[in-house]
Amino acid sequence: MPFKIDLHTHSFFSGDGVSSPEENIASAKAKGLHGFALTDHNTNDGVSYLLEKGLMREDGMPVDDFLIIPGVEVTTAEGHLLCIGASLPYLKGRPAREVCDLTHERGGLAIPPHPYDLFRAGIRFSILETLPIDALEVFNAATTLRRYNQYAFKYAKLRGLPMTAASDAHHHAAIGTAYTILDTEDFSLRGILAQILKSNELNQEYLTPKDSVRKTWNNWMRLRRHKTLPTKPTSD
Numbered sequence: 001m002p003f004k005i006d007l008h009t010h011s012f013f014s015g016d017g018v019s020s021p022e023e024n025i026a027s028a029k030a031k032g033l034h035g036f037a038l039t040d041h042n043t044n045d046g047v048s049y050l051l052e053k054g055l056m057r058e059d060g061m062p063v064d065d066f067l068i069i070p071g072v073e074v075t076t077a078e079g080h081l082l083c084i085g086a087s088l089p090y091l092k093g094r095p096a097r098e099v100c101d102l103t104h105e106r107g108g109l110a111i112p113p114h115p116y117d118l119f120r121a122g123i124r125f126s127i128l129e130t131l132p133i134d135a136l137e138v139f140n141a142a143t144t145l146r147r148y149n150q151y152a153f154k155y156a157k158l159r160g161l162p163m164t165a166a167s168d169a170h171h172h173a174a175i176g177t178a179y180t181i182l183d184t185e186d187f188s189l190r191g192i193l194a195q196i197l198k199s200n201e202l203n204q205e206y207l208t209p210k211d212s213v214r215k216t217w218n219n220w221m222r223l224r225r226h227k228t229l230p231t232k233p234t235s236d
Contacts, residue, residue, distance in 0.1 A: 001187070002201070004181055007179070011038060011040055017171075021038065024169070027176070029066060033175070038071055074092065080114070083108050104132070109135065135164050137166055140165075141177040142168040163200070165204050178204050
């Protein structure tokens with residue numbers, strides 16, 4: 001049976017996300033998705049929250065016919081890396097190879113998102129060549145320039161990598177703009193992870209102009225919140 005899964009989404013547990021996990025779930029269900037991967041930036045807090053609320057299960061089975069895949073988007077030393085299907089410690093700034101290895105040790109998959117998009121910390125080609133990645137995000141609905149998706153697609157074909165598509169939603173309205181269609185009889189975390197490694201159909205649509213502006217605004221506000229103003233020197 002084909003399952004529509006958005007493999008790259010964010011909640012307000014990301015510094016630049018604005019929607020609650022519950023809002024993301026409601027929006028995804030309304031659009032006919034069967035699940036999504038929650039991949040907040042450098043934190044598993046959203047996953048812990050959903051487990052506490054009973055909206056996820058520790059055994060990787062769906063809740064009310066809806067599956068949320070645990071994940072995190074790690075800001076590695078060389079760029080962003082989606083680590084899905086595994087619970088990880090705080091790894092921001094660690095080498096991408098180390099993050100891949102730890103993800104695999106814990107039973108997850110390492111998938112570089114928006115590669116080539118250097119405006120959004122995509123991992124460069126020279127580094128991709130050295131990484132033991134499991135698949136490649138070849139369609140990101142929020143990519144800065146559409147040709148970056150084309151570059152990723154060509155690279156995945158050359159290397160023989162499985163391909164994924166995702167919304168990279170930071171607001172619930174953008175969930176499911178793009179997604180991966182995974183055809184499996186095992187609708188569980190284990191079954192979905194296994195199917196990602198095979199050939200899958202991709203639904204490819206870009207964010208609307210409204211969603212793109214909203215995402216840019218959220219990024220700008222995040223940077224402002226993290227900016228430290230200089231302290232005015234005091235005279236003796």
